[in-house]
């Protein structure tokens with residue numbers, strides 16, 4: 001596998017979407033190529049950040065929480 005193909009398929013590799021044989025060829029290329037490896041590390045770091053941000057809790061605004069809590073209290077009180 002050559003550099004342009006690696007660049008083109010890097011995201012498929014990172015997303016684990018390549019066939020085992022292609023993934024192995026790409027990994028082999030990354031091991032020996034000082035040009036592609038930094039791209040791989042950068043893209044992988046970006047992917048890790050995206051995954052982390054998706055897993056992080058996304059707190060609701062305080063006002064919304066208050067409204068929901070008040071409505072739940074009303075429902076509990078049978079109003």
Ligand SMILES: [Zn+2]
Pocket residue numbers: 002003006029033034035036037
């Ligand atoms: Zn390369």
